Amino acid sequence: MSALPEAGAKAASVRAMFDRIAPSYDRMNRLITLGLDQRWRRSLIAALGVDGGDAVLDLACGTGDFALLARERGARVTGVDFAGAMLAAARARCPAEVALARGDAMRLPLADGAFSVAVSGFALRNFTAIPPVLAELARVLRAGGRLGLLEVDEPRARLPRIGHALWFRRVVPALGALLSDGPAYRYLPASAAYLPPPEELRAMLEEAGFTHVRRRVHLGGAAQSLTAVRA
Numbered sequence: 001m002s003a004l005p006e007a008g009a010k011a012a013s014v015r016a017m018f019d020r021i022a023p024s025y026d027r028m029n030r031l032i033t034l035g036l037d038q039r040w041r042r043s044l045i046a047a048l049g050v051d052g053g054d055a056v057l058d059l060a061c062g063t064g065d066f067a068l069l070a071r072e073r074g075a076r077v078t079g080v081d082f083a084g085a086m087l088a089a090a091r092a093r094c095p096a097e098v099a100l101a102r103g104d105a106m107r108l109p110l111a112d113g114a115f116s117v118a119v120s121g122f123a124l125r126n127f128t129a130i131p132p133v134l135a136e137l138a139r140v141l142r143a144g145g146r147l148g149l150l151e152v153d154e155p156r157a158r159l160p161r162i163g164h165a166l167w168f169r170r171v172v173p174a175l176g177a178l179l180s181d182g183p184a185y186r187y188l189p190a191s192a193a194y195l196p197p198p199e200e201l202r203a204m205l206e207e208a209g210f211t212h213v214r215r216r217v218h219l220g221g222a223a224q225s226l227t228a229v230r231a
């Protein structure tokens with residue numbers, strides 16, 4: 001994959017890329033976030049108050065990190081992803097009670113109002129378009145359901161921004177080429193360009209039917225999490 005695929009080819013090239021990197025995905029994630037990705041996922045699951053009474057959707061579940069954390073809290077969990085190799089890795093890690101299904105975020109194979117919580121980690125910028133996915137999340141969440149999104153971000157302050165750019169745009173692609181897949185880890189920093197600025201993302205969420213949108217930044221802006229409530 002060149003750094004950013006053409007719009008029409010994006011879904012197919014993103015799916016092929018995740019199928020390729022599935023075996024090294026978890027190891028690379030821990031390495032490039034210095035182990036903080038799991039702390040960010042845990043804090044989002046805690047902020048959403050996930051417990052044994054919840055039915056949780058992990059959208060674009062990848063290898064199942066969010067699914068596992070929600071299951072640990074006793075929730076009924078369903079993970080959906082369109083990359084078969086990522087789902088196979090999730091199947092190997094998650095207990096049998098976690099349901100896993102192959103599906104496209106733009107047309108979820110799930111019933112209206114089936115979930116009380118939906119989470120999605122590091123996936124927004126991989127979708128061909130964000131509003132149709134938010135509309136699907138609003139459809140499958142019941143009224144009052146909670147949404148949590150975790151994504152990359154860029155620090156605003158000058159020095160952290162320089163350090164972050166050095167790590168994310170130089171070191172991460174080099175580590176990726178060495179330990180996993182060069183093109184995939186050149187795409188990773190480049191794909192941040194697909195992310196709308198915070199105010200636009202908030203407007204998209206409100207337009208899709210979410211209220212109480214809250215944004216938190218992690219590690220001075222290296223990552224962000226958003227929570228919202230289905231109206």
Ligand SMILES: C[S@@+](CC[C@H](N)C(=O)[O-])C[C@H]1O[C@@H](n2cnc3c(N)ncnc32)[C@H](O)[C@@H]1O
Nearest residue numbers: 018060061062081082083086104105121122126
């Ligand atoms: C960066 S990984 C994130 C995996 C996991 N959520 C995490 O927190 O590590 C992005 C995932 O989104 C999935 N994905 C991208 N576009 C998708 C779509 N349209 N429908 C379903 N899954 C999609 C990819 O297959 C990949 O597993």
